[in-house]
Amino acid sequence: MSGDGECPRGDLLTQALAGERAAFAALVRRHQRVVYSLALRMLADRHAAEDLAQEVFLQLYRHLSAVSSEAHLAFWLRKVTMHRAIDRLRRTPRYESATLEEAAEAASETAQADPLLERRLRGLVAELPPAARAVVLLRYQEDLDPVEIARTLKMPLNTVKSHLKRSLAQLRERLPKTADALT
Amino acid sequence: MSEDLEPQEDLERRLRSALGAVDPGEGFAPRVMARIAAEPVPPPRAARAGAVVSWLAFGLAASGVLAVLLAHEWQVRRLEQGREARRQLIEALKVTDEKLNLAYRVVNTREGAAPPEHSGA
DSSP states (O other): TTTTTTTTGGGHHHHHTTHHHHHHHHHHHHHHHHHHHHHHHOOHHHOOOHHHHHHHHHHHTTTGGGGHHHHHHHHHHHHHHHHHHHEEEEEEEEESSOHHHHHHHOOOOOOOHHHHHHHHHHHHHHHSSSHHHHHHHHHHHHOOOOOHHHHHOOOHHHHHHHHHHHHHHHHHHHHHHHHHHHH | OOOOSSHHHHHHHHEEEETTHHHHHTTTTHHHHHHHHTTTOOOOTTHHHHHHHHHHHHHHHHHHHHHHHHHHHHHHHHHHHHHHHHHHHHHHHHHHHHHHHHHHHHHHHHHHSSTTTTTTO
């Protein structure tokens, strides 16, 4: 990423641990896309996603000494973001039953090809139950394999696989109807 | 997309494309740093280490005071038990002494009052 500021990549964590706020800000800039994207796709609400992402980084600031490496940091951020998002969805069912227009609208920067279809696909993902949604996002947004997803969500591997299988079947089933409606 | 059956790979490719990253914008990091500055969040390591040390010192001091109090209490209780045992022993000796005295007096009285064995024969 280009927004890391003046701190060399390998030293950021060490410098942030030493209490340098500029280094911590650079860490935030480096990981903000992942944390915010996961929060946004989970909650389907820009304000809630921003708030949750900020809380995740605040928690990181408090627990930075528990993070041992950059890889651990990426794992920790995904784990905390997803657990916080799932907790929030359970506490606030509004997010689950929302029209999810905003989720559909939240186009990625790389989106191209068929924008209508992709928009609808995002909407369908946002309608999945929270745990299944988390699994699908970690698989297709973060490109994690099922073992990594199981570790991140503290979920049995077979549960991850069954969530993936069922979610894909559900999306496939609903997508052709949508495609007809779109044309 | 006109086909009814979406092949698995195509669906996965579309999912990856649709679920790309979204950046919260340039202002996000400054907003996080502002929240950190506004909230009483301790600096990562130094504050944590300081807090751990102060809690450890407090715990040790509290343990020390508790140990002294318990030792004192134990000693007082032992002294009281010793005193009580001594009092009971003296009481028991007194009672025994009185019983022996009484027995001695009874024996002496009977011996003085009894007639000589050969007087009536």
